[in-house]
Amino acid sequence: MPAPAEFLQYVDDNANVFIDRLRTAVSYRSVSGDLKRREDVKEMGEWLNKKLNEVGVTNTKLVDLGYQTKDGKKLDVKLPPVVLGRIGEDPKKTTVLVYGHYDVQPADKKDGWTTEDPFKLEVLADGRMVGRGSTDDKGPVLGWINVLQYHHEKKKVLPVNLRFCFEGMEESGSEGLDALIIKESKPGGWFYGTNCVCIVCISPVYPRHTSANQFAAFQFQSDNYWLNKDQPAVTYGVRGLSYFYVTITGPKKDLHSGIFGRTVHEPMTDLFALFSKLVSTDGTILIPGIEQMVPSPTPQERALYERLHYSMKDLEESVGASIAIVENTADTLMHRMRYPSLSIHGIQGAFSDDGPKSVIPGQIIGKFSIRLVPPMTAKKVEAQVELFLQTEFAKLKSKNTIKIDHMEGANPWLANYDHWNFRAAKIATQAVYKKDPDFTREGGSIPVTLTFQDALNVNVLLLPMGRGDDGAHAQNEKLDRGNFINGTKLLGSYLYEVATIDKKQRAQCK
């Protein structure tokens, strides 16, 4: 059942009201990674709660998650509240759980914003609405408020029961959220009885259970978006991640390379020997057993990737150089979405500044990560990597010592895209954009998808509102006016389609 024409018209008629509300949302400097801004994050949560109340979601609560921790110790700083809300208690209706976040990445005019102030939304002549949080994730969250406003103002009953979960720590590791989701998914909890989950625009942040400080290191996140600027998408999978620290310890302190060069085993020599065995130039992971975990794609699966709207030019534009490993889009997208990848990120403890310092570093930590796809699990990969590194290090016959650590791993997530939840999203997309959406998987890692899926045992859908060039965590983050307005229509339409399809197909496809 399509959304009522009156709803679509209402969205068009109220575009400016919606944009004004987004402007207010952007004006909150709700940077979760900056402890000095914690009060702003909290106020943003309270504002969002009020907005829910204003559009008819009167049953809300602000959940106190207690104090933030750092390196296992409690800080004297409270976590921002999780905003829970519920509307509709009709047991005959489908219950949709909606997740989003109201915190944002840091932003400073000095970083190269071309607008007056990153926290002042500017609507440009070409339709770009520039401001921190516009696309990640205040625009999408307000998309739901827009849908609710229509139903509240026009006194229309929603076609589904809705549950809301809006958190304020997504950009800083979602501290405490997993436990809350698990608790609220149990009988008597706010999420209990949910039939499907819809997540609009979320950053593939990993790892989640870490300190705000460590999170500040993640400068280059990307988000769940359309693959390019023109083609809507729905997303049914994300890769997992195992992140490794390899500490090699030699001399007690850094040494002068003139005096000690060639007299002692050097940790840097060991690390380069070791890390050169991890991955080949073409991206193949050389650690035995890792590639073998992943089955080859069937011709049918390959066809999925050949259908996606992506060009080698899209890749080249994104990276600013002609350095593609393979020269066709199907393999490129499979490399991104359905194969594991291994990247070496850096070395801690070695000389990293400008100039010619010539020491022998005494202790170094090499860092690399592996993106995981089903059926890989972080646990299996970690064991395999540790065994390999220990074996290869022993072969070097170095007198230095090695220590291998890893972050808490994130398993990959893959949903059944034949599920009615995805069909509803597809039909709604066709209705609003007059195009079939791309069915995509995401190369990044979004652990909350798996948490919802496992806690509720229901289908989870990622429904992107923004485009591939929105620059979520970068300077001049934007959401296009068209995407905000059509995105609002899409969210509303999706609810109507869920309500109809569900009735027909719920029995046959759970």
Next chain:
Amino acid sequence: MPAPAEFLQYVDDNANVFIDRLRTAVSYRSVSGDLKRREDVKEMGEWLNKKLNEVGVTNTKLVDLGYQTKDGKKLDVKLPPVVLGRIGEDPKKTTVLVYGHYDVQPADKKDGWTTEDPFKLEVLADGRMVGRGSTDDKGPVLGWINVLQYHHEKKKVLPVNLRFCFEGMEESGSEGLDALIIKESKPGGWFYGTNCVCIVCISPVYPRHTSANQFAAFQFQSDNYWLNKDQPAVTYGVRGLSYFYVTITGPKKDLHSGIFGRTVHEPMTDLFALFSKLVSTDGTILIPGIEQMVPSPTPQERALYERLHYSMKDLEESVGASIAIVENTADTLMHRMRYPSLSIHGIQGAFSDDGPKSVIPGQIIGKFSIRLVPPMTAKKVEAQVELFLQTEFAKLKSKNTIKIDHMEGANPWLANYDHWNFRAAKIATQAVYKKDPDFTREGGSIPVTLTFQDALNVNVLLLPMGRGDDGAHAQNEKLDRGNFINGTKLLGSYLYEVATIDKKQRAQCK
């Protein structure tokens, strides 16, 4: 001819006067690497000039080297003066050129100095005189002033003609010094007619022609010292250095490893593949043609190293770990002194902080250096390294680009230790310390030795005053009282031995 007994007695009798003068010298905060301290450096040079005048060296001049440069551009900061001096114009006497420096490394109480103030010399009960510059190089420079004081006060004519060259930029790259040495070595110049050079305690600083800023990066210098705490040494060689920057450029900016992992060629993967081919765990340089440049030691040469006073315990204590590549001192010392070595120092542009940042670095600069021994030259090594890296990079079939740069290389220096200059130093050492000195080569790089040798075409001697544990550039830098007093006797005795030996042997050994 030994130094007069009266001189030796005078040195003992005036020890406290000498130490007081060293205390004054240390009180000058003549940190050449800190532009804010430039006036202190200049004042220290003027003080030193006055001290020379006071002890009879009335013919001095302060040479203005003009303005300091940085990255090729002139700064609005004058270089400190080079203090030139001459005493004795007797054409029948040997002319000895003495080099030293009056600037020091930075020092801050906060870095871990256990004395009241790094610039306040403290004489401890065990004889250690702790203060910045005590051993590097104010103590040794004042050793010459002490020798001169005796001759001036007692109205004794010096056994040799002396020329002095004391600079104030040694710790910051000796900017402008090479040109001055070359100019003053020509007919009519202050150094013209020099028969031999004696350098007391100098840091193996390299590269010289670089900015003060870059120099600040050299935190862990070592100096020319005795090999251990007990055995005097004379030094007849230093290794040269070629320092390489390997820039690999891929994406225009750092990329999210989730989105782009395995879709594009990663500079880090290329760099690890490349640098793993440079050197083996046991220190052997794998670049073709490099090891082959150096002849194997003859049994006679090996015997030289077997005689040196050094133990594996000395090495283990220095590095704080049992990580020696070979377990005998002769090979360890040959690895340090007469073989080349290759060390990888770090990567600029990759993630180097704490935590789990997961980007693909877009452009990185890998840095390594090779210490050179005769007959290697920086030029030959640079060509060989560039060819190798280009060839190996091509084999990787990466679409990233590579650029190979190197600092201006420093050739190794090796003096003829059978020369009368060294014999004089040996006899003087035997007289003062009642021990044969170790004849050593240094693993670090001291380009000024080669500049003097080439400009004057005479023998250059490094005559260390301090011990192996002085900690020249570290916290609690010290010079032992015994080394200062005996070192003064050694310098004086050396001059008397030079005067005698020279007459006999100058003809047969130039």
